[in-house]
Amino acid sequence: MLLEVKNLSVEINEQEILRDLNLKIEAGTLHVVMGPNGAGKSTLSNVLLGHPNFKVNTGQIFFADQEITNLSPEERAILGLFMSWQQPPEIEGVALDQFLFLAYKNIFSARDKNWQAPSVFEFSEILKKQAEILKIKLELLKRSLNVGFSGGEKKKIEMLQLSLFNPKLAILDETDSGLDIDALKIVAQSIKDYHQNKGTVLLITHYPEILDFIKPDFVHVMIKGQIVTSGGEELINIIKQTGFSSFIS
Numbered sequence: 450m451l452l453e454v455k456n457l458s459v460e461i462n463e464q465e466i467l468r469d470l471n472l473k474i475e476a477g478t479l480h481v482v483m484g485p486n487g488a489g490k491s492t493l494s495n496v497l498l499g500h501p502n503f504k505v506n507t508g509q510i511f512f513a514d515q516e517i518t519n520l521s522p523e524e525r526a527i528l529g530l531f532m533s534w535q536q537p538p539e540i541e542g543v544a545l546d547q548f549l550f551l552a553y554k555n556i557f558s559a560r561d562k563n564w565q566a567p568s569v570f571e572f573s574e575i576l577k578k579q580a581e582i583l584k585i586k587l588e589l590l591k592r593s594l595n596v597g598f599s600g601g602e603k604k605k606i607e608m609l610q611l612s613l614f615n616p617k618l619a620i621l622d623e624t625d626s627g628l629d630i631d632a633l634k635i636v637a638q639s640i641k642d643y644h645q646n647k648g649t650v651l652l653i654t655h656y657p658e659i660l661d662f663i664k665p666d667f668v669h670v671m672i673k674g675q676i677v678t679s680g681g682e683e684l685i686n687i688i689k690q691t692g693f694s695s696f697i698s
Contacts (some may be wrong), residue, residue, distance in 0.1 A: 450474070450475055450476075450511075451474055451476040451512065451513060451617060451618055451649050451681045452472070452474040452475055452511070452512050452618055452649075452651075453472070453473050453474075453476060453510075453511040453512075454470060454471060454472040454473075454497075454508070454509075454510055454511075455471060455508055455509045455510075455511070456469050456470075456471060456507060456508040456509070457469070457470045457471070457496070457507070457508030457509070457510065457547045458470070458505070458507045459492060459496050459503050459504065459505055459506065459508075460503070460504050460506055461492070461502055461503050461504065465506070465674065466489045466492040466503075466674050467489050467492055467493060467496070467592075467674045468673070468674040468675050468676075469507075469508070469675065470489075470493065470508070470674065470675055470676060471676065472669065472676060474618070474649060474651060475649075476617070476647075476649050477647050477648075477649055477667040478649060478650075478667065479644050479652065479663070479664075479666050479667075480650065480651050480652070480665060480666065480667045480668075480669065481652045481653075481654065481660065481663065481665040481667070481669065482651065482652070482653045482654075482669045482670075482671050482676070482684075483653075483654060483655055483657070483668065483669070483670055483671065483684075483688060483693075484655060484670060484671035484672055484693060485655060485692075488654065488671045488672055488673065488674070489671060489673070489674040489675075490622070490623075490652070490653045490655070490671055491535055491622055491623070492674075493561065493653070493671070494532055494620045494622040494651075494653055495532075495698075496510075496528075497510065497525075497530065497532070497620055497651075498522050498525055498532045498620065499517070499520060499522040499524075499525050499531060499645065499664055500520055500522070503578040504639045505518060511518040512525070512528060512529075512530060512617075512618070513528055513529060513617060515528065517530075524618075525557040526556060526614075527556060527560055528617070528647075529560075529614035529616045529618060530616060530617070530618055530620070531610070531614055531618065531619045531620065532610065532619075532620040532621075532622060533604070533608070533610070533619070533620070533621045533622060533624050534607065534622060535608035535626065535643070536624040536641075537595050537603040537604070537607060538594075538595065539593070539594065539595040539596045539597075539598075540593060540594040540595065540596070541593050541596050542593055542676055543594045544591060544592070544594070545589065545590050545591070545592060545593070545594050545595075545606065546573070546576060546590040546591060546595065546657070548594050549572075549576060549590075549609070549610065549613060550569065550572050550576075552610075552614070553572065553613055553614065554566045556614055564596045565681060567696070572606060575613070576590060576609075576613070577590075579609055579612045579613060580609060581640030582612075582639075583605045583608055583609055583612075583635060583639060584605070584635055585605050585606070586602075587603070589602060589606075600626075600627035600628065601627070601628050601629060601632035603633065604624055604625075604627070604632065604636055605626060605632065607621075607624060607639070608624075608635075608636055608639040610638065611640075611641065611643055612642075613638065614652075615648075616648070617648075617649060618648075618649045618650075618651065619640075619643060619648060619649070619650050619651070620651045620653070621640065621650065621651070621652045621653065622653045623653060623654055623655075623656075623666060624636055624640070624652070624654075624659075625637075625654055625656055625658065625659040626654075626656065632660065632663055633659060633662070634662060636659075637659055637662035637663050638662070640652070640663055641662075641663060652665070656686050657689050660682075660685050664682065665681075665685075666679065666681075667679060667680070668680055668682065668684040668685055668697045669686060670688075670693065672693065672696055672697055677696055678696060
Protein backbone atom coordinates (compact mmCIF):
# COMPACT_ATOMS: atom_id res chain seq x y z
CA MET A 450 0.00 0.00 0.00
CA LEU A 451 1.65 3.23 -1.15
CA LEU A 452 -0.83 5.73 0.31
CA GLU A 453 -3.38 5.25 3.06
CA VAL A 454 -5.64 7.98 4.44
CA LYS A 455 -7.45 7.06 7.67
CA ASN A 456 -10.46 8.92 9.05
CA LEU A 457 -9.19 12.29 7.87
CA SER A 458 -11.10 15.40 8.97
CA VAL A 459 -9.79 18.79 7.84
CA GLU A 460 -10.86 22.40 8.25
CA ILE A 461 -9.83 25.78 6.91
CA ASN A 462 -10.89 29.06 8.50
CA GLU A 463 -12.90 27.05 11.04
CA GLN A 464 -14.95 25.44 8.28
CA GLU A 465 -14.80 21.65 8.04
CA ILE A 466 -14.12 20.51 4.46
CA LEU A 467 -13.15 16.84 4.79
CA ARG A 468 -15.07 14.53 7.13
CA ASP A 469 -13.75 11.09 8.16
CA LEU A 470 -12.31 10.49 4.71
CA ASN A 471 -10.67 7.14 3.95
CA LEU A 472 -8.63 6.19 0.90
CA LYS A 473 -6.15 3.45 -0.03
CA ILE A 474 -3.89 3.48 -3.09
CA GLU A 475 -1.63 0.60 -4.06
CA ALA A 476 1.65 1.26 -5.87
CA GLY A 477 1.38 1.26 -9.66
CA THR A 478 -2.37 1.93 -9.81
CA LEU A 479 -4.29 4.83 -11.33
CA HIS A 480 -7.09 6.27 -9.22
CA VAL A 481 -9.58 8.96 -10.20
CA VAL A 482 -11.46 11.10 -7.68
CA MET A 483 -14.53 12.80 -9.13
CA GLY A 484 -17.14 15.04 -7.59
CA PRO A 485 -19.00 18.31 -8.01
CA ASN A 486 -17.52 21.73 -7.25
CA GLY A 487 -17.08 22.21 -3.52
CA ALA A 488 -16.81 18.50 -2.76
CA GLY A 489 -13.37 18.91 -1.19
CA LYS A 490 -11.26 17.39 -3.98
CA SER A 491 -8.67 20.18 -4.09
CA THR A 492 -8.58 20.27 -0.29
CA LEU A 493 -7.67 16.58 -0.32
CA SER A 494 -4.79 17.15 -2.73
CA ASN A 495 -3.46 20.12 -0.73
CA VAL A 496 -3.64 18.22 2.55
CA LEU A 497 -1.81 15.23 1.07
CA LEU A 498 1.03 17.61 0.15
CA GLY A 499 1.00 19.33 3.55
CA HIS A 500 -0.38 22.77 2.72
CA PRO A 501 -0.05 24.77 5.98
CA ASN A 502 -3.37 26.61 5.61
CA PHE A 503 -5.35 23.43 6.19
CA LYS A 504 -5.79 22.11 9.72
CA VAL A 505 -5.99 18.36 10.24
CA ASN A 506 -8.38 17.82 13.14
CA THR A 507 -8.39 14.02 13.16
CA GLY A 508 -6.97 11.18 11.13
CA GLN A 509 -3.65 10.04 9.72
CA ILE A 510 -1.86 9.94 6.36
CA PHE A 511 0.61 7.16 5.59
CA PHE A 512 2.91 7.13 2.56
CA ALA A 513 5.50 4.49 1.68
CA ASP A 514 5.21 2.86 5.13
CA GLN A 515 5.69 6.15 6.95
CA GLU A 516 3.23 8.46 8.68
CA ILE A 517 3.47 11.85 6.99
CA THR A 518 0.56 13.67 8.65
CA ASN A 519 2.85 16.28 10.20
CA LEU A 520 5.64 16.39 7.64
CA SER A 521 6.43 19.54 5.64
CA PRO A 522 5.71 19.74 1.88
CA GLU A 523 9.48 19.58 1.23
CA GLU A 524 9.83 16.36 3.23
CA ARG A 525 6.89 14.81 1.39
CA ALA A 526 8.37 15.77 -1.99
CA ILE A 527 11.65 14.08 -1.08
CA LEU A 528 9.74 10.93 -0.14
CA GLY A 529 8.21 10.90 -3.62
CA LEU A 530 4.97 12.88 -3.51
CA PHE A 531 4.19 15.27 -6.35
CA MET A 532 1.21 17.52 -7.03
CA SER A 533 0.24 19.46 -10.13
CA TRP A 534 -1.63 22.65 -9.35
CA GLN A 535 -5.18 23.32 -10.46
CA GLN A 536 -4.05 26.91 -11.04
CA PRO A 537 -0.24 26.91 -11.34
CA PRO A 538 1.25 30.05 -9.75
CA GLU A 539 3.12 32.70 -11.71
CA ILE A 540 6.50 33.76 -10.25
CA GLU A 541 8.08 36.81 -11.81
CA GLY A 542 11.87 36.84 -11.98
CA VAL A 543 12.36 33.09 -11.51
CA ALA A 544 13.50 31.57 -14.81
CA LEU A 545 11.72 28.29 -15.52
CA ASP A 546 14.83 26.37 -16.59
CA GLN A 547 16.78 27.53 -13.51
CA PHE A 548 13.89 26.65 -11.22
CA LEU A 549 13.65 23.16 -12.70
CA PHE A 550 17.41 22.60 -12.45
CA LEU A 551 17.55 23.57 -8.78
CA ALA A 552 14.45 21.53 -7.93
CA TYR A 553 15.84 18.54 -9.82
CA LYS A 554 19.18 18.68 -7.98
CA ASN A 555 17.63 19.24 -4.55
CA ILE A 556 15.06 16.45 -4.84
CA PHE A 557 17.37 13.74 -6.17
CA SER A 558 20.34 14.61 -3.94
CA ALA A 559 18.05 14.50 -0.90
CA ARG A 560 16.72 11.09 -1.94
CA ASP A 561 20.19 9.62 -2.53
CA LYS A 562 23.33 11.09 -0.96
CA ASN A 563 25.48 9.30 -3.57
CA TRP A 564 23.55 10.74 -6.52
CA GLN A 565 25.69 12.68 -8.96
CA ALA A 566 24.05 15.85 -10.25
CA PRO A 567 24.25 16.54 -13.98
CA SER A 568 26.02 19.63 -15.25
CA VAL A 569 23.98 22.60 -16.45
CA PHE A 570 24.62 21.51 -20.02
CA GLU A 571 23.61 17.88 -19.36
CA PHE A 572 20.42 18.99 -17.66
CA SER A 573 19.67 21.36 -20.52
CA GLU A 574 19.67 18.41 -22.92
CA ILE A 575 17.41 16.38 -20.61
CA LEU A 576 15.03 19.33 -20.31
CA LYS A 577 14.99 19.99 -24.05
CA LYS A 578 14.18 16.35 -24.82
CA GLN A 579 11.24 16.25 -22.40
CA ALA A 580 9.95 19.63 -23.58
CA GLU A 581 9.92 18.46 -27.19
CA ILE A 582 7.93 15.35 -26.23
CA LEU A 583 5.32 17.60 -24.62
CA LYS A 584 5.40 20.06 -27.55
CA ILE A 585 6.53 22.89 -25.26
CA LYS A 586 8.10 25.84 -27.05
CA LEU A 587 11.75 25.94 -26.01
CA GLU A 588 11.70 29.72 -25.58
CA LEU A 589 9.25 29.27 -22.68
CA LEU A 590 12.00 27.58 -20.69
CA LYS A 591 13.92 30.87 -20.47
CA ARG A 592 10.95 32.93 -19.29
CA SER A 593 9.73 33.59 -15.75
CA LEU A 594 7.87 30.66 -14.25
CA ASN A 595 4.36 30.55 -15.79
CA VAL A 596 4.27 34.34 -16.30
CA GLY A 597 2.20 35.08 -19.39
CA PHE A 598 1.75 31.39 -20.17
CA SER A 599 -1.56 30.16 -21.55
CA GLY A 600 -3.60 27.69 -19.50
CA GLY A 601 -2.48 24.84 -21.72
CA GLU A 602 1.18 25.86 -21.47
CA LYS A 603 0.99 25.97 -17.68
CA LYS A 604 -0.48 22.46 -17.54
CA LYS A 605 2.19 21.15 -19.91
CA ILE A 606 4.86 22.63 -17.62
CA GLU A 607 3.30 20.68 -14.75
CA MET A 608 3.65 17.50 -16.83
CA LEU A 609 7.24 18.47 -17.60
CA GLN A 610 7.95 18.54 -13.88
CA LEU A 611 6.26 15.16 -13.47
CA SER A 612 8.50 13.61 -16.12
CA LEU A 613 11.65 15.16 -14.64
CA PHE A 614 11.10 14.45 -10.95
CA ASN A 615 9.77 10.87 -11.35
CA PRO A 616 7.79 10.74 -8.09
CA LYS A 617 6.28 7.63 -6.52
CA LEU A 618 2.82 9.23 -6.47
CA ALA A 619 1.51 11.97 -8.75
CA ILE A 620 -1.50 13.89 -7.42
CA LEU A 621 -2.97 15.72 -10.40
CA ASP A 622 -5.51 18.35 -9.38
CA GLU A 623 -7.77 19.12 -12.37
CA THR A 624 -4.85 18.94 -14.77
CA ASP A 625 -7.43 18.77 -17.57
CA SER A 626 -9.25 22.02 -16.80
CA GLY A 627 -9.01 24.77 -19.42
CA LEU A 628 -7.34 22.61 -22.07
CA ASP A 629 -8.27 22.44 -25.73
CA ILE A 630 -8.51 18.99 -27.29
CA ASP A 631 -4.93 18.97 -28.59
CA ALA A 632 -3.43 19.96 -25.23
CA LEU A 633 -5.74 17.49 -23.48
CA LYS A 634 -4.40 14.64 -25.60
CA ILE A 635 -0.78 15.63 -24.86
CA VAL A 636 -1.41 15.88 -21.10
CA ALA A 637 -3.31 12.58 -21.10
CA GLN A 638 -0.46 10.84 -22.95
CA SER A 639 2.04 12.23 -20.44
CA ILE A 640 0.00 10.79 -17.57
CA LYS A 641 -0.25 7.43 -19.36
CA ASP A 642 3.51 7.35 -20.00
CA TYR A 643 4.23 8.04 -16.33
CA HIS A 644 1.74 5.37 -15.20
CA GLN A 645 3.05 2.77 -17.66
CA ASN A 646 6.50 3.38 -16.17
CA LYS A 647 5.15 2.06 -12.84
CA GLY A 648 4.10 5.47 -11.58
CA THR A 649 1.09 5.77 -9.26
CA VAL A 650 -1.56 8.38 -10.07
CA LEU A 651 -4.33 10.11 -8.14
CA LEU A 652 -6.20 12.15 -10.75
CA ILE A 653 -8.73 14.65 -9.43
CA THR A 654 -11.35 15.95 -11.85
CA HIS A 655 -15.01 16.71 -12.36
CA TYR A 656 -14.80 16.50 -16.14
CA PRO A 657 -15.08 12.96 -17.56
CA GLU A 658 -13.62 13.95 -20.95
CA ILE A 659 -10.00 13.18 -20.00
CA LEU A 660 -11.11 9.67 -19.08
CA ASP A 661 -11.81 9.02 -22.76
CA PHE A 662 -8.01 8.91 -23.07
CA ILE A 663 -7.02 7.46 -19.66
CA LYS A 664 -8.42 4.23 -18.24
CA PRO A 665 -8.35 4.24 -14.43
CA ASP A 666 -8.04 1.20 -12.20
CA PHE A 667 -10.35 2.71 -9.59
CA VAL A 668 -12.89 5.55 -9.52
CA HIS A 669 -13.96 7.30 -6.31
CA VAL A 670 -16.89 9.69 -6.02
CA MET A 671 -16.49 12.48 -3.49
CA ILE A 672 -19.47 14.36 -2.07
CA LYS A 673 -19.40 16.92 0.77
CA GLY A 674 -15.94 15.98 2.01
CA GLN A 675 -16.35 12.22 1.93
CA ILE A 676 -15.75 9.43 -0.57
CA VAL A 677 -19.26 8.03 -0.86
CA THR A 678 -18.60 5.20 -3.30
CA SER A 679 -15.73 3.53 -5.14
CA GLY A 680 -15.67 1.26 -8.16
CA GLY A 681 -14.52 0.98 -11.74
CA GLU A 682 -15.31 2.59 -15.07
CA GLU A 683 -19.03 1.95 -14.59
CA LEU A 684 -19.09 4.97 -12.25
CA ILE A 685 -17.79 7.17 -15.07
CA ASN A 686 -20.68 6.09 -17.27
CA ILE A 687 -23.18 6.93 -14.53
CA ILE A 688 -21.64 10.39 -14.10
CA LYS A 689 -21.72 11.00 -17.85
CA GLN A 690 -25.41 10.09 -17.96
CA THR A 691 -26.78 11.64 -14.79
CA GLY A 692 -24.06 13.81 -13.28
CA PHE A 693 -23.43 13.48 -9.55
CA SER A 694 -27.08 13.72 -8.50
CA SER A 695 -27.46 9.96 -8.06
CA PHE A 696 -24.66 9.95 -5.47
CA ILE A 697 -26.12 12.74 -3.32
CA SER A 698 -28.32 11.46 -0.53
